[in-house]
Amino acid sequence: MNRIDQLFASKQERILNIYCTAGFPGPDDTLPVMTALQAHGADMIELGMPFSDPLADGPVIQDSSTRALQNGMSLKKLFGQLEGFRDRIHLPVILMGYLNPILQFGVEAFLEKCAAVGVDGLILPDLPMAEYEQEYKPLFEKYGLHLILLVTPETSDERVRQIDALSRGFVYAVSSSSTTGKDKDMSAQQAYFERLKGLQLKNPVLIGFGIRDKRTFDTACAYSNGAIIGTAFIRAMEHSKDIDATVQQFIQTIR
C-alpha cells in the first residue's frame, strides 16, 4: 500500500504536511531537514524540486528555489541524495515541481527513479488534468505513484468532482486564489471550505497556501483532514543555524 494511503488509513485528523525545498538552505540539507521533520512530528513531507520559473509560487518559495539552484541542485543530484533514504525515513514523501525539468529528464525515467528511491506521490501544478489522464496516468499507476491534484475557491463543483475522481492520495485544496505565501484572510474562505466538505469527496482533503501558524492550521483542520505549510517553514529555515532545533521549534508552534 502507498504510504500516503497508509497514513490516512490510520489518521484522519490534523495531518501536518510540511513543504521544504530540496537543496535548501544548504546543498546537503535535503536529508537532514527531512529527518528533523520526521523526528519532531510532521506526518508527511512535500519536497520541492527547484525550478527557475515557478509560476504558482510566491517570492519566498521562489527565492528558496533560486538558492537551491545556486547550490547546484538538479534532479540528478536530488535522486542521488534520496538514494537509500527509506532506511531512515518512513513518512510519506511527495515531490512537488514543475513540468519542464521532468520533461527533460524523461517522464518515465523520472517516475521510475521516484519509485526506486521510495517517493510516494507527486504534485505537478502545471500538468493539465486532461494530459495526465490521456498520456501519463498508466505510467503513474505502473510505478505506484499518486498524482495529487489541486482545487481552488474558483473551481466549480463539477470540476472538483472530476479532480477528486482522478486524484490519488488526497486532494490539495488551495485556500484562496493566490500564489503561495499570500496572507489572505482565511475566515473569508470558510464558505469554500464548507462547500468542499459538503461534496463528500472520496479522497481526504488537505488545505494549503497561507497556512502559517497555529491559528490558521487549526482553522484548516476544522474543515479538512489537515494542512500543508510551505512559505512559513521556508522563512523559518532561511537563516537557520541548527536545522534540527529550528524544525523542532517550528513544529512546536503549530501543534
Add this chain to the structure above:
Amino acid sequence: MDIAVNTSGSRYHVDKNGYYGRFGGAYIPEMLYPNVEELRQNYMQILSDTGFQQQFAHLLSDYVGRPSPLYLAQRLSEKYQANIYLKREDLNHTGAHKINNTIGQILLAQRLGKKRIIAETGAGQHGVATATVCALMGMECVVYMGSVDIERQAPNVARMKMLGATVMPATSGSRTLKDATNEAIRDWINNPVDTHYIIGSVVGPHPYPDMVARFQSVISEEIMRQLLEKTGRAYPDYVMACVGGGSNAAGAFFHFLDHEKVQLIPVEAAGKGVNSGFSAATSQLGRPGVIHASKTLLMQTEDGQIVEPHSISAGLDYPGVGPLHAHLFETGRARFLHATDDEALAAAFELTRLEGIIPALESSHALARLGDLALQPDDVVVVCLSGRGDKDMATYIRHLEQFTKS
C-alpha cells in the same frame, strides 16, 4: 474583417485542442483554469461578433492610423536587386505593431466585464501600447517589467507612468522579460475575477497564441490587399519578420501560412553569435519544453532550467518562441535565419541612410538577412518593419561613429 477567419483544416494554424502540431496547449496551474477557460470559451465568439469587428476596425483606422503603408523601398531594392516592400508598422500610434493586439484585447476585456488590466513588458513597447489603450478606455493598468529593463528603458517607463499605468518592478530570477511574465501570471493568479492579462506576443497558454495572431493578422490582410493594388498579385515571394515571441511575424505570415509558395522567413536574434553563450536564437538553441504555460522550443539547461538569453534588442530578448513558430520550424514551413547584434546595428544604419527611415533594433534583425535570400530581380519581398527606432536612440548614438565613418 478577417480576424475570425475559419482556419480549421489548416496544417499550420491552431487545432481545436489548442495545439500547433505537438506545440502549444495550456500548461497552467489549476489557479488559472477559470481565467484561461473563460477566454478559451469566449474569444472566437467575441472576435466573430460584427459589433466587435466594427469597433476594432474603427480604432485601428482612426486611432492607430491603419492601414499602415506598404512602401516600395527603391534604394534598398536597388541594392539587393529585387522588389523590396516595407510594411510600415513603425508608423502606427505608439511606434510598433504591438498596439494592434492591445486594441483587440482591451475591447475583449471590456466584453468580459474586466475592470483591471495587467501586462508584461521587456523593452517597454508592449507596456506603452497597453498603458495607451488603458488610458483610452479609462481602465486601471499595471505593467510588470524586470528591474534590469526598467533601468535600461527609462523613456518608456516614463511614458507608461505619464499614461497612468503603475509600473511594477519584477525583482525575481534574472529580472528581465521572462521574470516580468512570471510576475504578471502570478498577479493573474491572485486576481482571478476582475483582471484581464494582455499578453504581448503569441506566447502563453492557449488561446493566447491564436488570439494575438488574429489581432495581428491585420498586417498580412493589408499586405495582400496593398500588394494586389500595386503589383496585380496578392502573394509575395518572401515575407520576412523578426521574432522575439513572434507576434509581428505571426501577423505578417497569417494569411500566407497555407500558401506554400510564399516563403516565410522569421529572423531571430543571435546576440553576440549563436554559439557565443549570449544569444536569443531559440530555434537554433532551444529544445521542446514548457515555458509560460506553453509547450514550445525554449532555451534551457540540460536539467530543464530556463536560461537567460541575450540580444541587443530588449524586444527579442526572450528564451522561448510562440508555439506557432516552433511548429513552422519543425515542419520546415518557415526558414529560420538569425542576425547578430552587430549585423542588426549595421542594417539599421543602412536603412536609415538609404531610405530615411530609422527602424527599431528588433526590425533591423529582419533587414540584416536581405542579402542571404539569393533574390531574383522579379522577386517581391515584404519585410515587416515592426517598429520605429526612437526607443533605441541611446544605443544608436553609442554606435554612431562606427557606422557613419565613410
